[in-house]
Amino acid sequence: MKKIENSENIVPSSRDEAVKQVMSAASNILVFADNTEKSLREKLERKGFDETAINMAVAKLKAAGLINDARLMRSVSEYLADKKLYGRGRIKLELQKKGFDRALIGDEFDSCVSDVDFKENCLKLVKKKRLSDKIKDSKTARSVTAALARYGYGYAEIKYAYTRLLEENEED
Numbered sequence: 001m002k003k004i005e006n007s008e009n010i011v012p013s014s015r016d017e018a019v020k021q022v023m024s025a026a027s028n029i030l031v032f033a034d035n036t037e038k039s040l041r042e043k044l045e046r047k048g049f050d051e052t053a054i055n056m057a058v059a060k061l062k063a064a065g066l067i068n069d070a071r072l073m074r075s076v077s078e079y080l081a082d083k084k085l086y087g088r089g090r091i092k093l094e095l096q097k098k099g100f101d102r103a104l105i106g107d108e109f110d111s112c113v114s115d116v117d118f119k120e121n122c123l124k125l126v127k128k129k130r131l132s133d134k135i136k137d138s139k140t141a142r143s144v145t146a147a148l149a150r151y152g153y154g155y156a157e158i159k160y161a162y163t164r165l166l167e168e169n170e171e172d
Contacts, residue, residue, distance in 0.1 A: 029043055
């Protein structure tokens with residue numbers, strides 16, 4: 001058996017091995033779905049990996065472009081606006097729930113949703129949920145307005161949708 005005289009030689013190799021293990025686990029996580037840096041870190045910590053090894057692995061993954069919170073935020077924002085028909089407020093809330101950094105949301109959000117017409121999305125949502133029948137009287141109109149506000153739409157967008165619905169009803 002070979003005797004190890006200098007213990008400093010062991011530390012780098014064991015650290016490298018730990019980083020390899022973290023990279024392998026992170027790759028397995030990322031194969032199934034994109035993750036924010038925060039969510040990936042949390043998953044790796046739950047698996048019991050060392051924080052130093054996690055930091056080194058995350059830095060390598062970011063350098064390789066496998067973790068890109070800005071790109072992922074754009075993708076999630078577009079999905080929530082186009083498919084779920086969420087308004088600005090609800091999209092921001094959902095991004096925070098998914099673990100995106102508040103500073104990143106503040107800096108990048110407007111560019112992520114620059115192509116979205118939230119007024120038209122609000123109108124689409126009203127039509128999709130068949131809420132136009134419920135805005136005939138003021139009591140039910142308030143409940144529809146509250147529902148649209150929970151979807152993240154502002155007053156101007158809701159007013160636009162109501163105005164367009166009234167115009168369409170007058171044409172019929």
